Amino acid sequence: MGLLSQQFDNSNIxxxxxxxxxxxxxxxxxxxxxxxxxxxxxxxxAASASHYDIMRFGxxxxxxxxxxxxxIVAGTVTLKMATRVKRLxxxxxxxxxxxxMGSCSNCGGPYWEHGYHVLKGVDRVIPVDVYVPGCxxxxxxxxxxxxxxQEKVRDFTLVKDSxxxxxxxxxx
Amino acid sequence: MAAEALTPEAVFNQLNDxxxxxxxxYDENVPCIIVPANAIRDVAMQLRDAExxxxxxxMSLSGVDNGDETLGVVYHLYSFTYxxxxxxxxxxxxxDPKLKSVARIWLTADWHEREAYDLVGMTFxxxxxxxxxxxxxxxEGHPLRKDYEVPEFYNGMKxxx
Numbered sequence: 001m002g003l004l005s006q007q008f009d010n011s012n013i014x015x016x017x018x019x020x021x022x023x024x025x026x027x028x029x030x031x032x033x034x035x036x037x038x039x040x041x042x043x044x045x046a047a048s049a050s051h052y053d054i055m056r057f058g059x060x061x062x063x064x065x066x067x068x069x070x071x072i073v074a075g076t077v078t079l080k081m082a083t084r085v086k087r088l089x090x091x092x093x094x095x096x097x098x099x100x101m102g103s104c105s106n107c108g109g110p111y112w113e114h115g116y117h118v119l120k121g122v123d124r125v126i127p128v129d130v131y132v133p134g135c136x137x138x139x140x141x142x143x144x145x146x147x148x149x150q151e152k153v154r155d156f157t158l159v160k161d162s163x164x165x166x167x168x169x170x171x172x
Numbered sequence: 173m174a175a176e177a178l179t180p181e182a183v184f185n186q187l188n189d190x191x192x193x194x195x196x197x198y199d200e201n202v203p204c205i206i207v208p209a210n211a212i213r214d215v216a217m218q219l220r221d222a223e224x225x226x227x228x229x230x231m232s233l234s235g236v237d238n239g240d241e242t243l244g245v246v247y248h249l250y251s252f253t254y255x256x257x258x259x260x261x262x263x264x265x266x267x268d269p270k271l272k273s274v275a276r277i278w279l280t281a282d283w284h285e286r287e288a289y290d291l292v293g294m295t296f297x298x299x300x301x302x303x304x305x306x307x308x309x310x311x312e313g314h315p316l317r318k319d320y321e322v323p324e325f326y327n328g329m330k331x332x333x
Contacts, residue, residue, distance in 0.1 A: 079326045080308045112333045116315050116322045117307065120333045 019157055026069070027058075027153040030097070030146075033068040033088065034061035038075025040102035040136040047139035054139075057146055065091040070149065072142075073128075076104035076111065077119040089126045097153070099145055100128045103135040110135070177256035180204065183225065190218060204246075204259035209271035212247075212262050213298070216274045219249060219258070226253040230278035235288030237318045243269045243294050269294035276300070291316040 036044055047054045048061065062068045065088045077085055089098065100122050103109030108120035122128060129152060132145035178186070180203040187205065188196050194211035198204075207215050219227040227249035236244040247260040262271050273296035275282040285296045286305035293314030296302060303309065310327075313320055323331055 079329060079331065082329055083327060108333060116320070116331065119329060120331075124329060 023154050023156055026095075027150040029058040029060075030069045030149065030153070031060045031062050031067060033065055033071045033092070034063060035088075036074045037077060037081060038102075038104060040074035040104070043136045043139055044072055044074040044101065044142060047142045052139040052143060054143060054146065057143075057150070059146070065089075066093060068092050069095070070097045070099060071126075072099045072101050073105040073122045074101040074136075076109065077122045077125075078117050079119055080117070082119045082122070082125050085122065086125045095156075097129045097149055098122070098126055099130045099132060099142075099149060101132045101134075101142060101145070102137055103133065106131050106133065177251070177254035178224065180258055183219075183258055186224070187215060187218065191215060199261070202259070204261050206261045206263065209262050209264050212245075212260070213272040213274060213277070215260070216247070216277045219260075220277055225251065225258075227251045227256075227258060228253070230274070230280040230284075231257075233274075233281050233284035233288065235292030235294060235316070237266075237292055237316060238263070239318050241266045243292055245271060245288060245294065247274070264294055270297055271295075272297050273299040273302075290314070293317060 036042075046052060048059075059070075065071070069092075071085075071089060071092065073085065089096070100106050104111065104118070105122045108115060108118055111118035112120055119125065130145045130149045132141050134141050137145075181198060181200070184196065184198040184205050191211060191214065194208050194215070196208070196211070196215070197206045199206055205215075219225045229250040229252060231248040231250050232246075233248075234246045236246060238244050242263050243266055244264070245262045247262075249258045249260065250256070251258075264271055271294060273281065273285055275285055275296070276298070282300065283305055285299055286301070286303065288294060289296060289299075289302065290304040290306050291314055304311065307315065308326075312323065325331060
């Protein structure tokens with residue numbers, strides 16, 4: 001920084017990496033696919049409403065998977081729905097992320113033993129970035145999950161992590 | 173219009189006179205009329221249209237696996253005219269579970285019969301749209317039967333935990 005230091009008249013300047021700007025821009029405008037599967041969707045809607053206001057994180061619900069960055073799987077994924085969830089995920093443009101919300105979509109929830117019609121975890125058909133526990137999770141829990149996802153986006157880099165032997169499985 | 177609502181037993185006695193060809197029985201433990209599978213449509217028609225019954229509303233139609241190699245269908249009727257209720261039952265053998273549809277008599281029965289077929293697996297003859305309603309169309313078996321076994325895989329997805 002020797003060349004540039006003390007060369008500007010005012011302090012209205014930010015220095016960062018391209019990667020940092022891109023990640024920052026993306027994590028502040030993660031658009032959400034607006035669909036819900038069960039009671040978790042009610043909490044998801046509560047998180048969107050004025051009290052919790054998830055829109056302050058730059059979340060916009062979009063009606064088409066092609067305009068979305070994040071799919072919140074909010075509710076019980078039945079086997080009938082699982083094929084649709086998979087297809088919707090495939091229609092999203094990369095980079096894309098999945099938040100699994102609630103016990104049902106994490107692991108089958110109360111249907112884990114006798115739910116002949118329930119997929120025991122949405123991660124059996126699509127890769128999941130963040131799991132939000134709860135039955136259903138409160139809106140705060142979803143916000144926490146959302147901030148975890150933002151951390152994940154913030155740390156995204158093209159540079160190899162030399163400290164790790166095996167590269168982390170990149171969700172793409 | 174009759175002044176008072178008929179008791180289930182009174183309805184049974186009158187129906188028994190009307191339909192002497194069919195073997196109707198009356199279960200007094202759980203007051204209901206047990207109707208043969210081939211008679212249900214005629215009986216239903218009579219119960220809906222005859223002035224003394226006027227059961228114009230089907231509250232519920234449920235499929236049951238009785239667990240003794242028979243399947244059952246239970247009809248809960250209501251009359252808005254008399255504020256009266258009546259329960260009908262049909263019992264069919266498990267190896268040949270067929271009965272007549274009442275979907276043309278009470279439109280409510282359309283989806284209810286599809287549900288009973290989907291989950292318990294009896295066939296409703298004369299149903300206008302006889303197919304599954306909840307499970308995927310390519311699902312095998314009827315999940316609420318007592319001897320139902322959960323499949324290992326469905327379309328490549330593992331089903332058990």
